[in-house]
Amino acid sequence: MPTGKLSDVIVIGAGMVGAACAYYAAGAGLRVTVIDRGSVAGGTTGAGEGNLLVSDKEPGPELELARLSARLWTELSGALPARIEYEPKGGLIVAADEPGAAALRDFADRQRAAGVTAEEIPADRLHDLEPHLAPGLAGGVHYPQDAQVMPALATAHLLRAAGNRIRLRLGEEVTGLLTAPDGTLRGVRTTRGEVHAPYVVNAAGAWGGELARLAGVELPVRPRRGFVLVTEPLPRVVRHKVYAAGYMADVASGSATLQTSAVIEGTPAGPVLIGASREHAGFDRTLSPQALQRLAAGATALFPVLGTVRAMRTYTGFRPYLPDHLPAIGPDPRAPGLLHACGHEGAGIGLAPATGFVIARCLTGGEPPLDIGPFDPGRF
Known part of the structure; x- marks a missing residue:
């Protein structure tokens, strides 16, 4: 992926999942712009209990995602300040x-x-x-293996931990996606102008379906x-x-x-x-x-x-x-350059690190740490 004056990836949504996507992408060497029409953790994340659970998940893809996240949360608890209240x-x-x-x-x-x-x-x-x-x-x-975290604090510290590789644009609503003549994404249009990058991550949570429609694809969040x-x-x-x-x-x-x-x-x-x-x-x-x-x-x-x-x-x-109770994670085959990281229902806080890790691997051409086929956004 090219790195130049522009961002390498735009993450839409400054909640827990968006912060994790930005954190791991920045850790992989990418320059990230995070855009949110509100504040950090101002949507679903700020109204969450902070549950990090394996106990409520049937054996299958979501449980595997939760087990990976549990390991990553243990790592994050040592890397982030104690104020995130990881327990x-x-x-x-x-x-x-x-x-x-x-x-x-x-x-x-x-x-x-x-x-x-x-x-x-x-x-x-x-x-x-x-x-x-x-x-x-x-x-x-x-x-x-179940744990808890203070979600708003954890989100803020994830974004802060990546330093100057992450640029925040808050209070700025995405109104459209920019595409090249061949249909690939080249950025977003917001209430404050255009932001350019070859990749866009939809981490808009409960509003993820609305964002997907801006790209002309259906995601039934x-x-x-x-x-x-x-x-x-x-x-x-x-x-x-x-x-x-x-x-x-x-x-x-x-x-x-x-x-x-x-x-x-x-x-x-x-x-x-x-x-x-x-x-x-x-x-x-x-x-x-x-x-x-x-x-x-x-x-x-x-x-x-x-x-x-x-x-x-x-x-x-x-x-x-999402109707099949699995999140949408990874590239959208219908919109080149668009990746999704949403639809986690009530498990977004717990599943955020694994989701962000997977998205970072997808962005850099690495091998995902688990089978992401069941989370394919194109299944809808």
């Missing part, structure tokens, strides 16, 4: 009854066969891991709305990321109706984050009392101690949903 605290999935516990055991067996560390926790040992859990649960599975409740600061009453077994079914579902499942985790700063809700409601940010009531009920059912705690605020985010 390899592990996850705990719990079941309310014996059929649910049996299903968790079966799921864990299949994940172990795929290389995931998963430890069955009988009912009488759950309180060793989480002393404040409700009594009467049937058992669970502990995933020590849709926003899947979710709410998070944030409590007042507390002593560490929740030690791991704890969630109910029904969460995995909600993630895999394509239902448009409101779905909620209990997902609870503490943070180094003290507040407890309570999720998770999912629904197809477009880009409507209207507060849903029904969703918040369900989140609170699910959290207190698992951790009764939270019943006396104040919820200080809530925030809304839009997960970038």
